[in-house]
Every structure is written in structure tokens, then in C-alpha cells.
Amino acid sequence: MYRIFIIEDDKKMESLMKDRIEKYEYQAITVKDYSNIKSEFLKADPHLVLMDINLPNFDGFFWCREIRAISKVPIIFVSARFSDMEQVMAIEHGGDDYIIKPFSFDLLIAKIKGVLRRTYGEYAQKQSKEVTEVNGLYLYIKQNIVEWKDKKVELSKKEFALLYSLINNLNEIVPREKLLEDLWDDVEFVDDNTLSVNVTRLRKRLEDIGIYNAIETKRGQGYKMIKTWE
Template sequence: MYKIMIIEDDKKLQELIRSHLEKYGYETCTVKDFSDIKKEFINNNPNLILMDINLPYFDGFYWCREIRTVSKVPIIFISARDSDMDQVMAIENGGDDYITKPFSYDLLIVKIKGVIRRVYGEYSENNHMEIFEVDGLYMHINKNIVEYNGKKVELSSKEFLLLYSLLKNVNNIVSREQLLEILWNDIDFVDDNTLSVNMTRLRKRLEDIGIVDAIETKRGQGYRMISNWDKR
């Protein structure tokens, strides 16, 4: 079952679209916080987005660009704007298709089916880029890149594994033994010094993107990453 994210602030229209899509067997999700649609997208991980242009805080073009920094998920714009320029901007900002309000639901379903067939069909690549996020810190799993407040830094494979382990257990202590086991492989010898060196490098990489003193050393136990660095 494909999941479709409806980004529409008109509650009545949002509900009409949702009920129609579910009648055709699609799973749906909607936006609750229009101030951080990118985060909502990552948390919901939909297969397709229906995006209005006129939205609170920032318009749909802005959020399309933001989503394109982390994913190639197909985006269909739905808007009352019917000028050629708006449709051009929709495509240039990363949209896959455009449908003008008011629209027939039959046409909407046909467009959705067409995009899904093109993107997720038998000969298509899976365009999703796996993302893990905690408190605005984004980990691009397939690229060893972390992003915070628009700043990005590339980590070594060991640094990335350490950060992922700490974030998966945020606010809890991860023992040195657990981290050593995570870093161990058949090629590299890993000891306490290797762990300490990589943890020091990881702290420096995080400082480069504005996250300072987020990793605590718990003497005799291990390490802990404290959340809410975005509030500091």
C-alpha cells in the first residue's frame, strides 16, 4: 500500500482528498505542524506528496526545495493558481506534476497512479534516501552526512556509526563495550584508544555544524548524547 502525504491547510479540502484516496486503497497522512513540514515528511516517510502552494509560514515551492535536499519522493502540486508561470515554478522547484483547483477526483487519482507507476514501477529505482532525525539533526544514512540548521558535514564510517548509536539511544548511556562492538569488523583492530580518538573527532565534526557539548563522557560507563541541543 502506498502512503500519500497531503500538505493542504484547508481542513475541509484536506479531509475530502483524504477520504477519496483511502477509498481507492491508499494510506494517507496529513501535516500537523506547518512550520516544519520537512520534519513531518521525514517522520511520516510517504511514497508521494500532494502539495498546496499557498501554505502558512512558507509556500509550497519552499517546502518542495527543502524536501528535495533529503529525498526524491514524487511531489504533485495542487493549487488554485493556474498561470503558466506557477506551473513552470512548480517543476523548476522539484515538482513532478501540477493539478489546478477545482479538480475532479478522477483526474487526481489518474495523476497519482501515473506518477507512482513511473517512480515505483518494475523498472524504476527506489528514490527514497533513508534519513534519521533527532531534534533537527538529520543523518543521511546512505551518504555518511549529517545536517543541522542548514550546515552539513561528512563523517568517516566510524564517526557515523558512533553518532547513529548515540542518537538511537539519545539521553541514555551507551557503554564503551557496546560502542567497541559496533566499530569492530574483520579488517580493523578496535581498542579503547580507537574509540576515544573517533569520539573526539565526532565531537569536533558536530561543533563544525553548531552542536556543542552534546556528547557526555560517563567515566567508567560509556557515553551519552543529550537532546535539546537546538535549545542551547
Template sequence: MYNIMLIEDDKKLNSLIRNHLKKYGYQTCCVNDFCDIKTEFIKNNPHLVLMDVNLPLYDGFYWCRDIRTISNVPIIFLSARNSDMDQVMAIENGGDDYITKPFSYDVLIAKIKGVIRRVYGSYSESSLSEIFESNGLFLYLNQNVVEYKSKKVELSKKEFQLLYSLLKNENKIVSRESLLEVLWNDVDFVDDNTLSVNMTRVRKRLEEIGITNVIETKRGQGYKIVPNW
């Protein structure tokens, strides 16, 4: 089932659109905090976004640009503005389509289906999770980037794989053998020293974004991450 994020502050229209999407088998989620739409987007990890242009605080063009810094998910604008310039701005700011209000729900569904067919034609479940979140710490899986409180740092592939493995098993000891398997490939030789060196680097990367003393070494066993940030 495809998850569509609706960013619309008109409660009546919001409800009408959600009910219509539900009839066609779409799952919907809505923004509750219009001051931090990017965080809401990350938490919901939608397949498609329906974005109003006129929003509280910042307009839809601003939030579209913000989302584009972390994701290429399709974004369709919904707006009462019908000028050519607004439609040009929508495309130039990263939008995929633009629908003027009032609109036909049949047209809306057709456009959604068209975008989904184009973007997810060879859709697979494994391609969904571009972002992994743990207690406000965000891992961008296709970029090897970690973010905490708006601070970002890029990790090497090995560093990222180690951190991701620990976070998926937070508060649990991950054995050295399991972590060595994560690092192993046909090109590089991996041993205990390789693991120790990369784990030290992971700790330093986390310190760069303000997170310290969360990875514990369990002598003779492995490592454990305790999310107390």
C-alpha cells in the first residue's frame, strides 16, 4: 500500500482528500506541526507528497526545497494560485506536478496514479526505507549521512554500516563476529583491528554532531549502543 503525505492546513479539504484517497486504497498521513514539516516527512517516510502552496510560516515552495535536500520522493502541489509563474516556481523548486483548486478528484487520482506508476513502476519493498530514525537521530541510507538536531556528518561506507547495525539492535550486544560480517567484502581484508579502528571512527563522527559515550565496548563479546542522547 502506498503512503501519501498530505500537507494541507484547510481541515475540511484535508478530510475530503483523505477520504477520497482511502477509497482508492491509499494510506494517508497528515502534518501536525507546520513549523517543522521536514521532520514530519522523515518520520512518515511517504511514497508521495501532496503539498499546498499557502501554508503557515513558510510556503510550500520552501518546504519542497527542504525535502529535496534529503529525498527525491514525488511532490504534487495543490494550490488556488493559477498563474503561470506559480506553476513555474513549483517545478523549479522541485515539484513533479501542479494542480489548481478547485480540482476534480478524478484528475487528482489520475495524476497520483501516473506519478506512482512512473516512479515506482519496478517497485520493491526493500527500496522504501531511505531514512532510518532512532530517538531523533536520522540515518540517510542512500547517502551514508547521519543527522542529529540539524547537524549532519558523512560517514564512510564501513562506518555507516557499523552504526546502522548497532542502531537496529539498540540496547543489545552485537557480537564482534556479526559486525565483522557487516564489514566483510571480496575486496578488503577484515580483522579485529579493522573493526576496532572503524568503531573508533564511528564514535568520533557521532561526537561531531554532539553525541558522546553511547557506544559501549563489551570485552570479549562485542559492542552495544545505548540511545541516551
């Protein structure tokens, strides 16, 4: 079942869109916190976004850019703004299509079907997950970048592999043997000293973006990552 993420602050319109979308057996997901749409987007992991422009805090153009920084998911703008310039801005900010309010719900469904078919149909290129988010900490998997509160730092391949392994086992001790396997590649030999060095470097890199004491050493066992960021 395709998941449609509706970013619309008019609750009557949101309800009408949700009801119509669900009649066509799509899963409709709505926004709860308009100040943290990026995080809600990641939790929803949708196949398509319906985006209003007039939103609380930040407008739809802002959130479109935020989503485009982490995902290629299709975005259809649905707005009462009807000027050519607004539609041009929507496309330039990363939108895939534009629907002007008021609109026919048959048109909305047709647009949704068309975009889903082009993006996920038989001949569409399959996409792997590009980002992981844990309590506001973002890991950009294809770029080896970690972000916290708009501060980003690029990690080495081994540092990122180490962080990825630890954060996927948050609050659990990860044995040294498991981490050595995660850091192993066919080019460079990895031993206990290499692991220790990379842990030290990773701690420093996390401190650079304001995260302290997140990686604990468990003597004779391994390492544990705990959530020290708020």
C-alpha cells in the first residue's frame, strides 16, 4: 500500500483529502507537529507528499527543500496560490507537480496515480534508503554525513560505519567482534587498535556538532551508544 504524506494545515481540507485518498486504498498520513515536518516525514517514510505552501512556522517551499536534501520522494504542491511565478518556484524548489485550489478530487487522484506510476512503476528505478533519523540526529548514508541541529560533519567511511552500527543498537552493548566485522573491508586490515582509534575520532566528530558522552566503553565487552542529545 502506497503511503501519502499530507502536509496541509487547513484541517477541513486535510480531512477531505485524507478521506478521498483512503477510498482509493492508499494510506494517508497527516502532520501532527508543523514545526518538525522533516522528522515526521522520515517517520512516515511516504511514497508521495502533498504539500501546501501556506503553513505555520515555515512555508511549503522551505519544507520542500528540507525534504529534497534527504529524499527524492515525489512532491505535489496543492495550493490556493495560482500565479505562474508560484508554480515556477514550486518546481525550482524540487516539486514534481502543482494543483491549484479549489480543485476536483478526481484530478487529485489522477495526479497521484500518475506520479506513483512514473516513480514506482515497472520501469522506475528502484531507490535505496538514503537517510536514517534517531531523535533528530540524521545520518546521510550515501554521503557519510551526520547532522544535529543544522550542524553537519562528514565522517570517514569507517567512522560512519561505526556510528551506523552503534546507533542501530542504541542503548545496547555492541561487542568489539561485531564492530570489527562492520569496519572490515578487503583493502585494509582492521584490528583492535584500528577500532579504538576510530571510536576516539568518532567521539571527537560528534563533539564538533554538540553531542558529548554518547559512546560508552564497556571494558572487556565493546561499546554502547546512549542518547545524550535532546
